[in-house]
Amino acid sequence: MPAYEPWDSARAAAVIADHAGMEGGTLPIFHALQEMFGYVPEAAIPMVAEALNLSRAEVHGVVTFYHDFRREPAGRHVLKLCRAEACQAAGGDALAARAESRLGVAMGETTADGRVTLEATYCLGLCATAPSAMLDGRVAGRLDEGRLDALVSEAQR
């Protein structure tokens, strides 16, 4: 699992400064912040606005537009299940319902113990080996109930 640092404004400032010279650097900055802290903390918004000479509203608008950017930390593991058509054709909906019931959360939620965040994704490009999923960046295809259960158990550890 990825190890994230606790919020540190000096570290954030350094990351922002690294990217401030890029043309249109907002997304690369948010990606870098999220890679460091596991989410994009609210405290970073005015810092990004200041560095890029944008309004806080503009920066808030960008960070909230994109599905990827988290506004609060995720669980220790993130299990993404593909919910798009190719996976639907291969029984993905039933697997998604199974994952929700086994974890006791709905898509987009984190388990109460903070271990697992379950998310829907719309296509991992693994459509010839559907249904597919991604656990913390590792891809898995040809899921059936057994393989899904193994992924869920791994995420719960």
Add this chain to the structure above:
Amino acid sequence: MTLRFYISRDAGSEAVGIDDILAALTAAAKSKTVEIEIIRTGSRGLYWAEPLIEVATPAGRVAYGPLDVADVPSVLDAAMSGGEHPKRLGLTEEIPWLKRQTRLTFARCGIVDPRSLEDYRAHGGYKGLERAISLGPEAIVEEVVQSGLRGRGGAGFPTGIKWRTVAQTIAAQKYIVCNADEGDSGTFADRMIMEGDPFVLIEGMTIAGIAVGATKGYVYIRSEYPHAVAAMEAAVRAARRGGMLGANVGGSDYPFDIEVRMGAGAYVCGEETSLLESLEGRRGIVRAKPPLPAHKGLFGKPTVINNVISLASVPVVLAEGAAQYRDLGMGRSRGTMPIQLAGVAQFGGLFETAFGVTLGELVDDIGGGTWTGRPVRAVQVGGPLGAYFPRALFDTPFDYEAFAARDGLIGHAGVVVFDDTVNMARQARFAMEFCAIESCGKCTPCRIGSTRGVETMDRIIRNENRSANLVVLEDLCNTMKFGSLCALGGFTPYPVMSALTHFPEDFGASPTRLQAAE
């Protein structure tokens, strides 16, 4: 003697356990004290036979697959002796599913080491650029126009005409933008080429840069493709080191460089103007056209924005000449299309072939029906914005105009196969739901229409005032189709209306059947 194995590092191969196979192979070789050499490649696109490994023999590469870990020790024995094995598929190039393809854009994918510039050159790479440099900008554009190449992202606009517009626009700075935001379900051609042969995309973008006078290129890759991001970044670094990007591309006087950028999970950013907004660091909100990106694109400068496969097809056009490419295909669809077979297709994978193959050949013959063993009921061609076709339309040839004539689209050439367990009313509802989730919110027909569409579909599914709600649905679809700013709202009616037109029984014509299909 050292046995040389070729093993894919493609995400699709990883998803079905290639890393476990590799570990088992290394362990088996150690215990049998056999010297082996491993070359990591991209995928051949035969996902139905993966995990697949290939071994070098004097006659060519021999493939084994689909493998379980337990198969590996005996496969190693067979590879050493040249003997038979139940998982032996024979010479890879002779596997009928691969042999009947016409691989131009994907000629090297699955064969070369995607991290090696030398390997790319050894397999004919950079021949297109070499010829492009000798031809000069105007002749390159003319060559691409003559090839008949059209945008492979879905819209099918002639690539050469787009380039000519940018070439003729005077500006101090121009850009090449590669749209690698391949969000359509059922498609993975962009991902495969970026992971398996990234230099061909770099070469294509470089040729585009020389043709139109652009010195900087961006590849905008969706964040769902971390393997592709890593492969492209490594290839860009290797190309820079090798002098194929930078101030003097390939020793010429042309400067060109590429930067890889990652999206952030917004489907709408596959729409070209949203993508440009996103690259500029803003919300991925669609821009009204005109101005065209060719006149005012990235940072307001003239910009060529092309799909991955369009750009990756340019090197072979330049290397082999426009005529050879143009001679393939049918009607106004020239050349080859990397078609992706997905869903429950028994033989799912990448099938590059000349335009003109029928949908029926693709699904029944090449795709082999379904792996569930149930009959094929519907196929969705062209991603979440593409129409659902029933068997009755399986005589449709793969061609931009032929699909349009039947109220469909080929899009990015993904073919998702559904068996008879599918409920088409649910698929229609999902099309609206997906549009509601992904709408950028700029135009009303898409933003509001999609949400009203979900509600209306829910009423239809609940059999609530059904006939009146079907009229509302059709009206909503017309409003979205003709009133939306971009293809997200504009094309969502395709899956909805095609499901309703071709599968009316799922919308209540026969309520018992609707329940049975649940």
